[in-house]
Amino acid sequence: MKILSPVFRNKRRIPSKYSCDGENINPPLQFFGVPEEAKSLALIMDDPDAVSGTWVHWLVWNIDASVLSIAEDSVPLGAMEGVTSSGLAGYGGPCPPLGTHRYFFKLFALNYKLDLSMDADRRRVEKAMEGHIIGKAELIGLYAR
Secondary structure (H helix, E strand, O other), X not given: OEEEOOOOOOOEEOOHHHOOOOOOOOOXXXXXXXXXXXXXXXXXXXXXXXXXXXXXXXXXXXXXXXXXXEOOOOOOOOOEEOEOOOOOEOOOOOOOOOXXXXXXXXXXXXXXXXXXXXXXXXXXXXXXXXXXXXEEEEEXXXXXX
């Protein structure tokens, strides 16, 4: 399974359009090789380089397994967004205070749909995914202000 973006390559700079310095919208993403038996997909975007510990920028789950991409500034129909480290649901782009940070876009193929409310955070999403992950892919973007 793979996750790619047409606007930045793995371990390369995320364009500022997708950060707090720009429009702060999610970049387009493309998915390849999702297992046929997958029932849904989940996406976690985080920054392990944050001073306060890993910072969650975006949580999306119950993406239909037939979805092959997420368009710029959008969430797939029927998918749910959870609460990020900012305390809000939805995408929050890169906004590091100092230095270059790494932003991990982690895609998970699951053998079922998650039964979670929209106030779910990363801990609850990861707990619900336990034992149900049948595929995983990762894309890393870099950003410095």
